[in-house]
Each structure stands twice: as structure tokens, then as C-alpha cells.
Amino acid sequence: MYNTRQKAMIAACLKAHAGEHMTADQIHASLLQNGTHIGLTTIYRELDRLVNDGSAIKYTGLNTNATSYQYIGDAKEHGNHYHLICLDCGQLTHLSCSIIESFTRHIEEEHSFLLNSQKTVFYGHCASCAEKAPAK
Amino acid sequence: MYNTRQKAMIAACLKAHAGEHMTADQIHASLLQNGTHIGLTTIYRELDRLVNDGSAIKYTGLNTNATSYQYIGDAKEHGNHYHLICLDCGQLTHLSCSIIESFTRHIEEEHSFLLNSQKTVFYGHCASCAEKAPAK
DNA sequence: ATGAAATTGAAAATCATTTTTGATTTCAAT
DNA sequence: ATTGAAATCAAAAATGATTTTCAATTTCAT
Numbered sequence: 001m002y003n004t005r006q007k008a009m010i011a012a013c014l015k016a017h018a019g020e021h022m023t024a025d026q027i028h029a030s031l032l033q034n035g036t037h038i039g040l041t042t043i044y045r046e047l048d049r050l051v052n053d054g055s056a057i058k059y060t061g062l063n064t065n066a067t068s069y070q071y072i073g074d075a076k077e078h079g080n081h082y083h084l085i086c087l088d089c090g091q092l093t094h095l096s097c098s099i100i101e102s103f104t105r106h107i108e109e110e111h112s113f114l115l116n117s118q119k120t121v122f123y124g125h126c127a128s129c130a131e132k133a134p135a136k
Numbered sequence: 137m138y139n140t141r142q143k144a145m146i147a148a149c150l151k152a153h154a155g156e157h158m159t160a161d162q163i164h165a166s167l168l169q170n171g172t173h174i175g176l177t178t179i180y181r182e183l184d185r186l187v188n189d190g191s192a193i194k195y196t197g198l199n200t201n202a203t204s205y206q207y208i209g210d211a212k213e214h215g216n217h218y219h220l221i222c223l224d225c226g227q228l229t230h231l232s233c234s235i236i237e238s239f240t241r242h243i244e245e246e247h248s249f250l251l252n253s254q255k256t257v258f259y260g261h262c263a264s265c266a267e268k269a270p271a272k
Numbered sequence: 273a274t275g276a277a278a279t280t281g282a283a284a285a286t287c288a289t290t291t292t293t294g295a296t297t298t299c300a301a302t
Numbered sequence: 303a304t305t306g307a308a309a310t311c312a313a314a315a316a317t318g319a320t321t322t323t324c325a326a327t328t329t330c331a332t
Contacts, residue, residue, distance in 0.1 A: 002298045002309055024288080039312035044289065060196040065320085066288065084249050093249065099242050106235050112263035113220045113229065119259035127248035138278055138329045160319085175281035180320065201289080202319070 006038050010046045014056060014071035021059055021070035021092065054118055057083060080104065084122045088129035095122070142174050146182045150192060150207035157195055157206035157228065190254055193219065216240065220258045224265035231258070 013027050022030070024043045031038055047069050050056040059068045070092060072083075080100055084093040104115050149163050158166070160179045167174055183205050186192040195204045206228060208219075217232040240251050 004310065041312055084247070087252060087255060095247060099239065103235065103239055110233070111220070111231060113260050114266050115258055115260040116223060119223060122251055123255035124249050124251040130250050140279065177281055
């Protein structure tokens with residue numbers, strides 16, 4: 001795998017926005033603002049690679065219809081943690097808690113299923129959004 | 137909301153395939169085989185309604201790129217349960233287990249997040265697929 | 273039976289993503 | 303440094319799932 005300016009820039013852009021998730025288009029636009037033009041095709045290709053690496057998560061079907069991506073750290077360091085996404089505001093929270101291990105183990109031992117923490121995303125409502133919209 | 141033949145047939149088709157998930161196209165084709173032609177537009181519209189009702193789940197980004205739907209029971213009876221999907225074979229399992237409540241409560245009390253069991257899907261590997269492909 | 277409101281569905285539009293293709297870049301070997 | 307094969311890039315065209323439009327049809331409360 002060759003190292004290219006494009007790969008570096010795309011990864012850098014995602015890292016720079018580590019708190020948010022971005023669509024391929026947004027990354028494209030953001031890079032343009034910094035004077036760097038990279039083909040959308042390349043951005044899609046590279047995002048796929050980052051997701052496979054485990055360096056980014058891919059979100060489909062959030063409030064919008066466009067797929068978005070978020071940086072979650074270099075391939076190695078992502079321990080066993082999950083992500084919570086608010087269905088209203090889209091805010092993402094990292095869930096790092098000892099309960100994960102016991103839960104994962106239970107699912108594995110009692111239900112014969114190996115959870116994938118990278119592909120699984122918990123959807124729901126964050127505290128502030130849950131207040132606004134009364135329980136349904 | 138008016139009752140129509142189309143609504144009935146689409147729901148019936150999903151129920152008839154309760155174990156699997158189907159794309160809009162597959163439903164369209166399946167109905168055709170039974171001699172019923174219903175516009176794709178209508179099928180999409182109706183599927184959205186079923187999902188909002190909580191009578192069906194919508195899956196995006198499984199192995200494929202097409203969205204698929206699965207019947208999960210009438211609006212009322214879907215208690216607090218989750219769904220496990222195997223990333224390899226696509227098999228869906230219902231997770232009804234007391235651990236859900238304690239897990240949900242923990243997330244709510246300790247992490248201020250209200251999980252939505254309809255929107256959240258656990259991805260991973262079922263027992264038989266996990267065997268075939270050694271742990272990665 | 274009547275008609276307003278809801279629904280249907282064909283055709284056209286949308287739009288994110290993928291494919292194609294040919295040019296360009298990387299980097300290991302010389 | 304030069305070379306060249308493998309990898310990568312990116313514009314344009316294609317794809318294909320989903321949505322929108324809108325006129326015709328159907329439902330059901332009155």
C-alpha cells in the first residue's frame with residue numbers, strides 16, 4: 001500500500017473533526033476550503049479503507065439519508081468500546097465501561113453470538129433530547 | 137388512514153416471510169408471483185409506515201447496499217428486545233433475555249442515555265459463521 | 273349515494289455511490 | 303538518480319435505490 005498525499009489529507013481531516021461525523025461530501029468540501037482538491041471517488045475509496053482498518057466508523061440511516069463517517073482512533077487502540085448515537089441531535093458518545101465485558105460475555109456464552117463492537121451502534125436519545133421530547 | 141388492499145398485501149407478505157428480511161424489490165417480486173402487482177412507490181411508502189409503527193425493522197448497510205425490512209410483530213407486542221444480525225450469513229436472531237433490562241437501566245442511569253431497541257441492531261457473528269472464519 | 277381526504281402508481285427526478293478508464297504517482301530494485 | 307511495475311488517482315459516465323410529482327382512483331364517514 002502506497003502512501004499518498006490524499007490518504008494523509010483525508011485521515012487528517014477526519015481526525016481534525018474527531019468529535020463529529022462527516023459525509024464524503026463534507027470531507028470533500030472541507031479539504032477544498034483548505035486548498036486541497038481530492039476527487040470524491042478517492043474519498044469514498046479511502047473512507048472504506050479507514051472503516052476496514054477500524055480507524056473510522058460508518059453510519060447509515062441516521063437522521064439523514066447520507067452515509068457519514070467518524071474517526072475513532074488508530075486501528076490498534078480501539079479497545080472494546082461501543083458508541084451511542086442520539087437519534088435527535090446525532091451526538092456521539094463513547095461508551096467505555098466495564099459493563100461491556102460482562103454483557104459481551106453473556107451474549108457470547110448464553111446466546112452463542114460474537115458481538116462486533118465496531119459495527120454495532122447503539123441508537124437512542126441523549127439526556128437533553130430525551131427531556132425535550134417527552135417519552136413516547 | 138384508509139385500509140387498502142395494498143397495505144394488507146404488503147403486511148401479509150412481510151409476515152409470510154417473518155424469519156427473513158426482504159428488500160422493497162423482493163417484496164414487489166414476491167407479490168407479483170402471487171399475481172398481485174403493487175407499485176414500488178407504494179411498497180416503499182408502506183414499509184416506512186410499518187417501520188414507524190414498530191411492526192417492522194429497517195436494516196441498512198448489511199452485507200448488501202440495499203435496505204431491507206423484516207416483520208417483527210404487531211405494534212403492541214414488541215417488548216423490549218433486540219436483534220442480533222450475523223455479518224456473514226445475515227441471520228437474524230431475537231434477543232429476549234432478562235439481561236436487557238439491567239443493561240438498559242445501567243446505560244440510562246450511569247450514562248444518561250435512553251436506548252431505542254427498535255433502532256439498535258447488534259452486529260457480529262453467529263456461532264456457525266464464527267467457526268468457519270477464525271477470529272480476526 | 274356523495275364528496276372530501278387519503279391513496280395509488282407510472283414516469284421523471286434525485287442523488288449518493290460505484291464503475292470505467294486512462295493518466296499519474298509511488299517506491300523498490302537497479 | 304533511473305526505471306518500471308504495481309498502486310493510486312480522478313473525471314466522466316453509469317448505476318440503482320429511493321423520492322417526488324401529479325393525475326386518476328379508492329375509501330369511508332356522512
